[in-house]
Amino acid sequence: xxxxxxxxxxxxxxxxxxxxxxxxxxxxxxxxxxxxxxxxxxxxxxxxxxxxxxxxxxxxxxxxxxxxxxxxxxxxxxxxxxxxxxxxxxxxxxxxxxxxxxxxxx
Amino acid sequence: xxxxxxxxxxxxxxxxxxxxxxxxxxxxxxxxxxxxxxxxxxxxxxxxxxxxxxxxxxxxxxxxxxxxxxxxxxxxxxxxxxxxxxxxxxxxxxxxxxxxxxxxxxxxxxxxxxxxxxxxxxxxxxxxxxxxxxxxxxxxxxxxxxxxxxxxxxxxxxxxxxxxxxxxxxxxxxxxxxxxxxxxxxxxxxxxxxxxxxxxxxxxxxxxxxxxxxxxxxxxxxxxxxxxxxxxxxxxxxxxxxxxxxxxxxxxxxxxxxxxxxxxxxxxxxxxxxxxxxxxxxxxxxxxxxxxxxxxxxxxxxxxxxxxxxxxxxxxxxxxxxxxxxxxxxxxxxxxxxxxxxxxxxxxxxxxxxxxxxxxxxxxxxxxxxxxxxxxxxxxxxxxxxxxxxxxxxxxxxxxxxxxxxxx
Numbered sequence: 001x002x003x004x005x006x007x008x009x010x011x012x013x014x015x016x017x018x019x020x021x022x023x024x025x026x027x028x029x030x031x032x033x034x035x036x037x038x039x040x041x042x043x044x045x046x047x048x049x050x051x052x053x054x055x056x057x058x059x060x061x062x063x064x065x066x067x068x069x070x071x072x073x074x075x076x077x078x079x080x081x082x083x084x085x086x087x088x089x090x091x092x093x094x095x096x097x098x099x100x101x102x103x104x105x106x
Numbered sequence: 107x108x109x110x111x112x113x114x115x116x117x118x119x120x121x122x123x124x125x126x127x128x129x130x131x132x133x134x135x136x137x138x139x140x141x142x143x144x145x146x147x148x149x150x151x152x153x154x155x156x157x158x159x160x161x162x163x164x165x166x167x168x169x170x171x172x173x174x175x176x177x178x179x180x181x182x183x184x185x186x187x188x189x190x191x192x193x194x195x196x197x198x199x200x201x202x203x204x205x206x207x208x209x210x211x212x213x214x215x216x217x218x219x220x221x222x223x224x225x226x227x228x229x230x231x232x233x234x235x236x237x238x239x240x241x242x243x244x245x246x247x248x249x250x251x252x253x254x255x256x257x258x259x260x261x262x263x264x265x266x267x268x269x270x271x272x273x274x275x276x277x278x279x280x281x282x283x284x285x286x287x288x289x290x291x292x293x294x295x296x297x298x299x300x301x302x303x304x305x306x307x308x309x310x311x312x313x314x315x316x317x318x319x320x321x322x323x324x325x326x327x328x329x330x331x332x333x334x335x336x337x338x339x340x341x342x343x344x345x346x347x348x349x350x351x352x353x354x355x356x357x358x359x360x361x362x363x364x365x366x367x368x369x370x371x372x373x374x375x376x377x378x379x380x381x382x383x384x385x386x387x388x389x390x391x392x393x394x395x396x397x398x399x400x401x402x403x404x405x406x407x408x409x410x411x412x413x414x415x416x417x418x419x420x421x422x423x424x425x426x427x428x429x430x431x432x433x434x435x436x437x438x439x440x441x442x443x444x445x446x447x448x449x450x451x452x453x454x455x456x457x458x459x460x461x462x463x464x465x466x467x468x469x470x471x472x473x474x475x476x477x478x479x480x481x482x483x484x485x486x487x488x489x490x491x492x493x494x495x496x497x498x499x500x501x502x503x504x505x506x507x508x509x510x511x512x513x514x
Contacts, residue, residue, distance in 0.1 A: 039215035043452070043459035044168070046211050047204070067168035067456045074204045106208060 002095040006033055006051075009103045020092060024085035024099065025049045035101035042086040044068060048105040049086040050075040054098035057081075061088065061097075076104045109135035114156055114423075115143045115181075117285055120494045124397070126438065129426040132158040138412040143182065147291040151183040154400065154419035155412070160430035160450070162410050163422040166401055167454025173401035173420060174199050175458060181400050181421055181496070182290070192279075192297045194344045196458065205328050207461065210345070213319070214461055219468045222261055226469050229256040234476040242487050242507040249477075250357030250504075251350070254469055258349035262342055263307060263318030275300050276350045281495035286502075297343060304342025308335040319345070345462075353466045355395035355500045356386075357473050362504060363389065364477075365484050367440045374442055375478040382471035385442035389470070391449030392440055396460075397425040397499050399453070424450045425499065481508040 001017040006028060008014075018027045028036045028051075040046035044067045053061060058081040064072070068087040072078060085099070109131045112119070119125060132139060142153035157163050166173045176199050178189035189197035195206040212218055230253050237243045255273045256266070264272055279296035282288050288296075307320050312335065315321035323338045333341070364371040374381050398421050405416045414420060427450045429437035434444070452460035460466075488505030 037212075037215070039211045039218075040459060041216050041464055043455055043463070045457050045459040045461075046208070046215075048211075065168065067170070070170055071457060074201070 002090055002092060002097065004090070004094060004097045004099065007098065007100045008035065009101065018090040018094065020090055022090055024051065024088040024090060027090065028085060033101065035103075035105070036085055037105050038086070044071050044084065044086060046106075047071050047074040047084065049084045050078070050102050050105055051083055051085045051088075052079050052100040052102065053081040053083055054100065055081055057097055060093065074106060075102070076106050077102055107131045109139065112136075112139070113144060114141050114496060115148065115153075117144070117146070117283075117494060120284070120496050122492050122494075124425060124499060126429060129158055129423065129429065130431075132156070133426060133430060137162065138409060147289065148182045152419065154181060154421045155409075155414060156421050156423055157409070158423050158426040159410070160427040160433045163424065163427040163450060164454045165409060166420055166422055167450070167458075168456040170199060170457050172404050172407060174404050175203070175401065177402065179400045181398065181419070188294070191301060191340060192294070192343075194340045196344065203457065207457075209323070209326050209328065210341075210461060213322075214465055216464045216467075219465045222257060222465070223468055223472075225260055226253075226257045227472050229253055230469075230472045230476050234473070234480050238480045238508065241509060242505070244503050245361040245484075245506045246354075246358040246501045246504045250361065250473070251354035253357060253473055254353035254466075255350045257465075257469060258346055261319055261349075262345060263311060263316060263320040264303075264342075264346070268303075272300075272303075272346055273350055273354075275303075276347045277493075277498075277500070280347055280351045281493045281498040281500055283496055284494040286494060297347075300343040300346060301336075301339045303339070304346070305335050305339030307342060308333075308338035348460075349462050349465065351498055351500060352395040352460075352462070353469055355498065356389050356393050356466065356470060358501045358504050359393040359499075360389055360470070360474060361477070361484060361506055362490065362501070363392070363440050365486060365506070370440050370442050371478070374474065378475040378478050379471070381442055382474060383467070384445060384447065385474065386467055386470045387447045387449060387451075388440065388442050388444050390451035390466070391428045391434070391444075391447060393499060394425040394428050394451050395499055396451075397497060398423045399458070422450075422454060424454065427454070481506075483510055484508050485510065 004016050004018050006014045016031050029038050037048035039048045068084050072084050112128050137159040139156050143149050143151050177186040178184040178197050195203045233249045237249050255269050259269050275296050278287050282293035283290045311321040400419050400421045403414045403418045407414050452463040484506045487507040491503040493500035
């Protein structure tokens with residue numbers, strides 16, 4: 001199972017075992033990561049799934065689709081490696097992925 | 107069937123149950139087809155492209171910069187101002203849409219709707235037990251429709267005495283293209299009456315706030331200012347129309363599906379809580395309470411080889427995409443354990459996805475569980491009546507009797 005590390009704004013870390021095929025959002029919310037508010041449930045309608053990808057990893061993830069690119073502009077504190085976790089489907093290639101959690105979603 | 111002869115604007119096409127054979131023909135032979143309005147009040151309005159395949163609908167739904175909700179999501183012609191009086195931020199794009207939607211999004215999030223669960227349970231219990239007591243009811247008008255009407259009216263702050271009137275106005279506003287509900291020319295007047303009702307309620311709550319959504323809207327600031335009473339009135343209307351007819355439609359069809367598929371009803375009854383989440387998604391797929399939405403092309407483009415000009419209307423027929431053979435095995439079957447079930451009953455994804463989806467996902471399992479427990483062995487007690495609308499896949503009447511030969 002791919003291991004994914006979530007790093008909070010205060011520096012604390014949580015490492016979770018992801019299941020291939022689930023979204024990063026599903027993994028995070030199932031383990032009580034409350035920084036991902038997940039207001040729309042994963043339909044890419046709310047921009048409250050914001051995560052910031054560790055720069056080393058940014059180029060190794062599948063590129064943003066048009067829907068994610070549109071919606072992420074509304075998230076707070078967007079960086080060049082920001083993604084919406086509802087649109088990141090976990091694959092075996094994501095073992096070791098490091099994601100930073102924002103302090104505020106929108 | 108000749109795909110070129112199918113005209114989705116013809117009122118006769120929408121009589122009775124949905125013509126799924128025609129949509130299957132369109133998907134196979136003419137997946138993107140042009141439709142001009144037939145005789146009637148909409149004759150002479152600009153026609154539209156009809157998208158019937160799942161993938162094409164997703165393409166349009168998810169690309170909100172190329173396929174816009176402005177000026178309107180109405181299938182006919184309407185000014186931007188008229189559209190915003192009827193659909194408010196549904197008929198907007200860009201940051202303003204996002205800001206206005208965000209005001210409601212958290213309240214109707216999966217966590218947010220939990221606040222309304224106890225009230226929903228109380229309403230559903232009262233309606234189902236009353237039906238059990240009678241033994242024979244119109245499941246549409248006695249149970250499935252009044253249930254979400256009561257929940258959304260309590261949520262918004264409309265008093266119980268006005269529930270029936272709210273539902274009457276909503277049904278005529280959303281399904282008003284059906285001749286028996288007034289026809290397309292009358293639709294605007296029902297939206298206006300709902301807006302006026304919402305505005306009056308907003309005025310009242312401005313004076314004396316209560317613990318309801320209309321009162322809450324007076325506390326919100328968007329773009330550095332509070333909403334006017336009229337703006338709150340339109341938001342009231344948007345939520346009342348969206349929250350009543352859709353869930354009422356799914357609840358009514360649920361009973362029809364139970365009668366047509368007793369095996370699936372029996373299966374669900376073996377584990378009402380455990381199977382509910384998937385079963386509800388399957389009902390929303392098969393029923394597709396909102397059958398279409400329109401977008402407008404922002405520039406010249408192409409969808410699956412079909413040239414689309416800037417300004418063309420593009421209509422996503424969710425009712426067809428939800429039965430696309432390339433996405434769903436045996437798409438016409440009611441299969442409560444269908445998995446995966448990437449249906450488009452709440453839209454094809456993206457920023458205009460159904461805002462009330464999680465409210466419906468909270469409400470419907472409650473109704474289903476109570477129905478399975480108390481209303482066993484349902485059987486038809488008269489002819490069902492379908493709404494002859496191209497927009498709302500509703501039922502006006504579904505007479506049913508229960509518990510025949512069962513000691514309860």
